[in-house]
Amino acid sequence: MFDAWGRASGAQVNYQSVGSGAGIEQLTKKTVDFGASDAIMTDDQEKAAGAPVVHLPVTLGAVSVGYNVPGVTNLNLDADALSGIYLGTIKAWNDPKIAAINADVKLPNTPIAVVYRSDGSGTSYIFTNYLSAVSPDWKSKVGAGTSVKWPVGIGGKGSEGVAGQVSQTPGSIGYFELAYAKQNNITSVNLKNAAGKFVPPSVAGATQAAAGAATNMPADGKAIIVNAPGDQSYPIAGFSWILSYQDLDANKGKALIDLFTYTTTEGQQFSEDLFYAPLPAGVQKVDSAIISSLTIAGKPQ
Numbered sequence: 001m002f003d004a005w006g007r008a009s010g011a012q013v014n015y016q017s018v019g020s021g022a023g024i025e026q027l028t029k030k031t032v033d034f035g036a037s038d039a040i041m042t043d044d045q046e047k048a049a050g051a052p053v054v055h056l057p058v059t060l061g062a063v064s065v066g067y068n069v070p071g072v073t074n075l076n077l078d079a080d081a082l083s084g085i086y087l088g089t090i091k092a093w094n095d096p097k098i099a100a101i102n103a104d105v106k107l108p109n110t111p112i113a114v115v116y117r118s119d120g121s122g123t124s125y126i127f128t129n130y131l132s133a134v135s136p137d138w139k140s141k142v143g144a145g146t147s148v149k150w151p152v153g154i155g156g157k158g159s160e161g162v163a164g165q166v167s168q169t170p171g172s173i174g175y176f177e178l179a180y181a182k183q184n185n186i187t188s189v190n191l192k193n194a195a196g197k198f199v200p201p202s203v204a205g206a207t208q209a210a211a212g213a214a215t216n217m218p219a220d221g222k223a224i225i226v227n228a229p230g231d232q233s234y235p236i237a238g239f240s241w242i243l244s245y246q247d248l249d250a251n252k253g254k255a256l257i258d259l260f261t262y263t264t265t266e267g268q269q270f271s272e273d274l275f276y277a278p279l280p281a282g283v284q285k286v287d288s289a290i291i292s293s294l295t296i297a298g299k300p301q
Contacts, residue, residue, distance in 0.1 A: 001263060001270050002015050004270065005258075005259055009255070009258060011255050013259065019117075019122070020037035020121055020122030021039075021120015021121060021146045023036050023037050023243065024041055025120075027049065027053070027243050027245075028048050033244075033252055034260075035242070036058070036241065036242055037122050038061070038125055038239070039145075039146045040055060040125075040222045051245055052245070054220075054243070054244055054293070054294070055220060055241040055242075055243060056243075056244065056264065057221045057239040057264075057283050058240055058242050058263050058279070059240045059276045059277070059278075059279065060209075060238070060239055060271075060276060060277035060279065061178060061237065061276050061277065062234045062275075063123055063130075063175050063236040063237070063238070064175065064181040064186075064189075065173065065175050065188060065189040066163065066176065066180075067173045068170055068171065068186070068187075069093055069108065069110065069170070071106065072107065072187075073187060074105065075098075075105065075187070076101045076190045076198045077189045077191055078101055078191070078192035079134035081095075081098050081101065082189075082191070083134065083137060084097060085173060086131065086150070086151065086153070087137060087138060087152070088152035091111060092109055092110060092111055092112060093107045093110045094110075101198075112171060112172075113171045113172040114172075114174075115153055115154055115165045115166055115169070115172055116153050116155055116162070116174070116175070117156065117157075117159075117162055118156060119158060120146040121147070121158075122146060122238075123159055124145070124146055125145060125238075126237070126238035127175045127236060128143065130235060131144070132144040134227055134235075156174070159177050162175065162176045163180040163184045163186060166186055167184055167186060175236075178202070178206075178276075179274055179275040181201070191234070191235050193230070194227050194228065194230075195229065195231045199233070199235075200234075201234050203277045204277075205232055205237065206234055206276075207277040207278075208231075208233045209225050209230065209233040209234055209235070210237065210279075210280055210283070211228075212225070212230075213225045213228070213239075213280075213283070214280035221239075221241065221283075221286050221287065221290055222241075225237055225238060242263065244256065247295045247296070247298060248294055249296075249297070250296060250297035253296030253297065254296065257296075257301060260291050260294075264279060
């Protein structure tokens with residue numbers, strides 16, 4: 001998307017996928033012109049920024065729960081089983097709670113190797129918000145955030161690190177953006193959604209999850225959509241936001257506004273081929289209002 005905008009505008013974007021925690025930190029330290037995050041900044045983070053920051057939803061994604069269990073190519077998990085695995089109370093793949101929802105699957109007595117993100121991560125933010133929404137036990141013991149104290153497992157840096165660990169470790173399970181599951185040929189779990197259906201991660205599932213959010217989107221663009229209603233809704237889905245100061249640099253302000261506008265409109269054409277969901281019209285409308293509110297060196301555009 002940035003490459004296409006660069007060719008059209010003659011400007012260049014240097015964008016690095018360093019994780020949401022680093023994106024927020026670099027924005028706060030003013031070492032970048034904008035950050036990106038799958039997590040909403042906390043009140044403390046916004047205070048540390050020292051000036052008003054806007055959250056511009058730019059895309060929608062599904063967080064895939066991938067696994068590596070030789071001989072098992074179709075696996076269902078519900079909220080109880082997934083939270084139990086990550087809490088460490090479910091330790092083997094043939095645990096009765098997993099077997100009960102996989103009657104036709106021959107599950108091995110293999111220990112479960114849990115993999116999580118070791119860096120501050122918006123993917124972890126979406127994943128732990130989902131677990132907190134569906135498991136009171138998880139909510140009280142661990143909670144949600146870009147970084148949490150994981151009860152069990154081993155860490156991997158970045159979605160690529162988690163995907164790499166799952167690929168190489170028989171018996172493992174991990175979470176990462178859908179694109180990483182597709183690119184690394186990792187099989188994903190079918191998750192039980194709010195409607196009681198077991199659904200794989202998909203662009204269509206993330207789109208349906210966002211449909212409700214689009215009609216009730218808050219004016220500040222901050223919406224969490226885990227465990228959304230709808231027969232085909234994928235339950236672990238969320239937005240990614242561009243994070244920008246409300247007041248832009250005098251020299252780069254016009255280019256940034258053009259970039260943000262392109263990203264939230266014409267640039268959406270690149271989403272589906274990369275396993276992200278295009279923004280619904282209602283979200284684009286909110287984006288347009290947020291972009292219009294930006295100032296350049298203290299003056300309206």
